[in-house]
Structures are given as C-alpha cells and as structure tokens.
Amino acid sequence: MAEATTARQRKKEPVAVPIVPDEECGSEVEDNLFAGTPSEKLSRKTKAKARSGTKAKAARTDDGETDAFSPLIDVLRVLSFLAVASCALSYVMSSGESFTWGFDDKPWYLRPSYWKLRWNGPLYLTPAELRAYDGTTPDTPIYLAINHTIYDVSANPRSYGPGGSYHLFAGHDASRAFVTGCFAEDRVPDMRGVEAMYLPLDDADVDRHWSYAELEALRAAEREAAAQKVHDALKHWVDFFGNSDRYQRVGYVRLPEGWPAGTPVPRLCDKAQKGRVKRKLPGEEEEERKAKEERRAAKKREKEAEKAGKSWLKT
Structure with missing residues (x-):
C-alpha cells in the first residue's frame, strides 16, 4: 500500500520535444509514408536534377562574367591613359599654353x-x-x-x-x-538702309512707262524683294x-x-551705291532673262560638242 502511494506521488518529468517547422514535418512525414515507393524515387531524381541545373546555370553565369572582360577594354584603358597623360604633359611643358604640343587649327x-x-x-x-x-x-x-x-x-x-x-x-x-x-x-551692326543697294535708280525717262499707281506698286514689290536679299x-x-x-x-x-x-x-x-542700276523697261527684263537662258544653252551645246569630239578622237 505504501509503495502504491509512493508511486502515485511520483511525478513524471517532462520530456523535451523538439519543435520542427511545418515544412520539415511535412517533408519527414511524406518521406516516411512514401519511402521506397516509385513516386518517392521520382521526387528524389527531380530534386537532384534541379540542384544540378542550378549549379550549371551558376557556372555559366560565372563564365559569362569572365568572358565579358576582353583584352579590348584593357587596350582602351591604356589608350585613354596615354591621351590624358600626353595632354597633361603638353600643358605642363608649354606653361599652360597648349594641350596638343603647339599644333595649330586644333579641333x-x-x-x-x-x-x-x-x-x-x-x-x-x-x-x-x-x-x-x-x-x-x-x-x-x-x-x-x-x-x-x-x-x-x-x-x-x-x-x-x-x-x-x-x-x-x-x-x-x-x-x-x-x-x-x-x-x-x-x-x-546697324542694317537700316542696306536694302537700298538692291533697289533700282529712279529715272524720269524710264519711269514714265508706268502710271503713278503702277509705279508705286512696283516700288513696293522692289522694296520687299530688296529686304529679302539683305536677309x-x-x-x-x-x-x-x-x-x-x-x-x-x-x-x-x-x-x-x-x-x-x-x-x-x-x-x-x-x-x-555704284552697284545700283536703272529700272528695267516693261518687257526688257524678260528679254534679258531669255538671252541669259540662250547663252547658257549655247555653252552647254559647246561643252557637249567638245566632249563628243574628244571621244571621237579616242576611238
């Protein structure tokens, strides 16, 4: 009886149970449930492939970073350093007068x-x-x-x-x-009055070929054209x-x-002022224009004939 009472009075000491995250618990449970099954073997193979693919990708990334550094970059660095050093040395040697060793017409x-x-x-x-x-x-x-x-x-x-x-x-x-x-x-910088150099001189004998209204309109057009020429x-x-x-x-x-x-x-x-001329008579300007065109056409024909003669001599 005394032993039974003593046994009841004894308290069981608590056993420390480790706390496992849900993901690990689930993983262990699944491993215990499906251990040795075909699906479990397939899952292991898939995980192994994923890990090997990640490693290969990391290796490729490292190789790509290594390939990005080519000798061309080093060459450009050396050339840039030499250019800057040359300009600095020229500036010092010339007492601040030239960065290009005294070359004229610099860019x-x-x-x-x-x-x-x-x-x-x-x-x-x-x-x-x-x-x-x-x-x-x-x-x-x-x-x-x-x-x-x-x-x-x-x-x-x-x-x-x-x-x-x-x-x-x-x-x-x-x-x-x-x-x-x-x-x-x-x-x-004053440009006022410059348009007069492009205006014709007034002449009574020439201007009488127009009426007063026609002459005023003609002068307005001439001033506008002269201003455009100045511009x-x-x-x-x-x-x-x-x-x-x-x-x-x-x-x-x-x-x-x-x-x-x-x-x-x-x-x-x-x-x-000396470059100004009298106003052209009605129709006279058109005749001069036609005469200029005829002279240009004549010169063009002469050049073509000259080229044809040279080609004939070569043959």
Missing part, C-alpha cells in the same frame, strides 16, 4: 576656349569692350561679331589677325559690312560662322537699351 574639343565657355557661360561685351579683341594685343583671342553674336576666330590669324585680309572685321560687329562689302565704312545675304554669313567647326561662339554683343532708336541711319557706302 573644337581640344581648345581651352570651348571648355571655358561651357564652364563659365557666354560673354556679354559692349562694342567698346569688343574692340579690345582685334588681335593686336598678344595673348588675347581674336573676336568678331555678326548679327550681335560673338565668335572666336583665333584659329585663323592669317585672315583675321593684323595684316590679314579680314582684319578690319576683328573686334567689331560688322554685320553691315558683310552685306555691303564696305569693310572700312560699315563695321557696324539672305546676312544669313549666309551667320550660317557660315554658326555652322563652322573652326570658329566657336563665345557670347553676345550688349547694345544700349532701345538701340538703334535715336541714332541716325547710316549712309549707303559708295561701293554699294
């Missing part, structure tokens, strides 16, 4: 002025300030302006520097001179400098507020 990406403009922004110079860049001062760039836009023409000192054929343009906005051809007199002539030079890889745009001309109001209209220069 735009090797010109310090190009990068200075991109870094500092465009210049804004008054006409008086612009005159300081006419090429007469050493170590100063040569600037000229057209249509209020300033260009650096230092790459062509033979033309725009002292003694050059276009030196009169340097240090000025010579838009008017680019159209009229009067380099000395018209080194100004086209100026645009030609604007495009020349604007599209040039040799001359870089560096800034703009700062003109007085309200310009050119309050200033006198410039006089048409003598050279442009």
Whole structure:
C-alpha cells in the first residue's frame, strides 16, 4: 500500500520535444509514408536534377562574367591613359599654353576656349569692350561679331589677325559690312538702309512707262524683294560662322537699351551705291532673262560638242 502511494506521488518529468517547422514535418512525414515507393524515387531524381541545373546555370553565369572582360577594354584603358597623360604633359611643358604640343587649327574639343565657355557661360561685351579683341594685343583671342553674336576666330590669324585680309572685321560687329562689302565704312551692326543697294535708280525717262499707281506698286514689290536679299545675304554669313567647326561662339554683343532708336541711319557706302542700276523697261527684263537662258544653252551645246569630239578622237 505504501509503495502504491509512493508511486502515485511520483511525478513524471517532462520530456523535451523538439519543435520542427511545418515544412520539415511535412517533408519527414511524406518521406516516411512514401519511402521506397516509385513516386518517392521520382521526387528524389527531380530534386537532384534541379540542384544540378542550378549549379550549371551558376557556372555559366560565372563564365559569362569572365568572358565579358576582353583584352579590348584593357587596350582602351591604356589608350585613354596615354591621351590624358600626353595632354597633361603638353600643358605642363608649354606653361599652360597648349594641350596638343603647339599644333595649330586644333579641333573644337581640344581648345581651352570651348571648355571655358561651357564652364563659365557666354560673354556679354559692349562694342567698346569688343574692340579690345582685334588681335593686336598678344595673348588675347581674336573676336568678331555678326548679327550681335560673338565668335572666336583665333584659329585663323592669317585672315583675321593684323595684316590679314579680314582684319578690319576683328573686334567689331560688322554685320553691315558683310552685306555691303564696305569693310572700312560699315563695321557696324546697324542694317537700316542696306536694302537700298538692291533697289533700282529712279529715272524720269524710264519711269514714265508706268502710271503713278503702277509705279508705286512696283516700288513696293522692289522694296520687299530688296529686304529679302539683305536677309539672305546676312544669313549666309551667320550660317557660315554658326555652322563652322573652326570658329566657336563665345557670347553676345550688349547694345544700349532701345538701340538703334535715336541714332541716325547710316549712309549707303559708295561701293554699294555704284552697284545700283536703272529700272528695267516693261518687257526688257524678260528679254534679258531669255538671252541669259540662250547663252547658257549655247555653252552647254559647246561643252557637249567638245566632249563628243574628244571621244571621237579616242576611238
């Protein structure tokens, strides 16, 4: 009896049961249930194939990363380093005067002025300030302006520097001179009155062939055509400098507020004035046009005959 009481009083010690995640439990249960069955063997084979495929894919990825590094990249790195080192050494040896060992007519990406403009922004110079860049001062760039836009023409000192054929343009906005051809007199940006160089001269003997109304309409058409010619002539030079890889745009001309109001209209220069002719008589312009076409046709026939004669001699 005493032994029974003692047995009842004894408490069973708790047994620690390990906590297993649901996924592992499920896996173990499935393994126990289907161990040795064909489906269990097939599942093992599928898992083994998946693991081998993952390893092969990782190996291919590693090989691809290895193949991406080709000798070409190393060659490009060496060439880039040599180019930068050459420019730096040239800059040091020339005391900051040249990145290209003193070569003239450098491309735009090797010109310090190009990068200075991109870094500092465009210049804004008054006409008086612009005159300081006419090429007469050493170590100063040569600037000229057209249509209020300033260009650096230092790459062509033979033309725009002292003694050059276009030196009169340097240090000025010579838009008017680019159209009229009067380099000395018209080194100004004022284009007023330039269209007169394309207008015919009035002549009483010629003008009497039209009535007053017809003559007024004719003059209006002539002024419109002359203004278009001035625009086209100026645009030609604007495009020349604007599209040039040799001359870089560096800034703009700062003109007085309200310009050119309050200033006198410039006089048409003598050279442009002498180029004007009398108005053509009715039908005379058409006759001249036909005569020009006939002359062109005659020259074309002569060239064709000359080519035919040369080919006959060769045969």
